[in-house]
Amino acid sequence: MSQILTVSPDFNTKYLAGWFILNNWLQHALETSIRLEVFDDFERQRDAIRDGKVDLIYANPYDAAWLVRERGYRAVAKPRSKCDETVVATSAQGPVERVEDLSPGITVATTDDPDVHMMGMIMLEPADLGAANVTLKRCENYVLVAKELMRGHAAAGFFLADTYNELSPMIRSKLRVLVESQINVIHHLFLVSPAMGEQAVAVHDALTGLAQSDKGRSVLDDIGIPGWDDVSEEDVEFMIDLMDTLV
């Protein structure tokens, strides 16, 4: 029976083929059968985790907190120089210049990406906006968030900063960034399930060893991650404590 590898649904789909390549790399390194399973929404992925069907996961920070504290997953590596930051944007044609210009009753375009949504809502607080006085428009992806803003259907929208910066210049020219988070310590984690605990070191070595060969560096390019760094248990606990202050 194969082990299951999965990736947080917020990953950029242009790297999908790369994750299959990484899956193959891990299979060879661990000498075990691993199958990449991609979920297109967060709740379906969480259902699979609850059912014990996920052995390896590249998790967003919000889910990583749950996986480590409540499901016993262990962090083995973090992506180098990649933090999860959030952009709150509006239409460039509109009158809003800063977050404090937004008023109660507005519609906010968002995705089901939990950490981006959480940070986006926090960055609306200076305008006295919260779940009770905004209408949320859930979009399947960030391009659709941008479209809601450009069509004037939403006054503000939340984006993963990396993804915002990869939107086309034409789309970005029609948007205005109101605020971008600069937290620097919230990031994705590569986790192994309790059932795979004995292979945690092997998974860590396989990931951190990628940067040591041309072939490995090519795999890193394919998934858009410059490298994998060690992550201590205390680093992870600190990030989770920090996340806990935000929810």
Next chain:
Amino acid sequence: MNDIQACDVEGEATRHTLTFCDGSTRTVHVVDREVPFPEGKLIVSRTDPEGIITHVNRSFVFMSGYAEDELVGQPHHILRHPEMPAVAFKGLWDTVGAGEKWHGYVKNLRKDGAYYWVYATVVPNLRGGKLVGYTSVRRKPSRRKIEEAAALYRTLT
């Protein structure tokens, strides 16, 4: 922890003597100048179980006006502003001491006698069921919340 002397601040200052829960005192000079919260940032610190600072992030250092090595090893009340009522901090310590998360609006004192408002959240840090310290994260509050908190605190000091 050093006092904040009149020569440390710019502008017309008022002098206050703070008394902390451990019985220690500190004389500070404060000025009526607010420093805006940095956009998009979080101010983060950690303390040991006794409230001694063990870690600060760059935003903490920037906003406090102190150097990092002036902060680490000091009690967290190095930021105490004289307009903050003692009862607010009693509520904080009672809450986190019971293992719960605390939220509140806080007016913090900078090294240069100016101030900045934050919305603070403090959580106990548990490792293997044992308390090893506290993490505090501050974010930008709304002006309306600041005015409400300031009005409340004036009735409590």
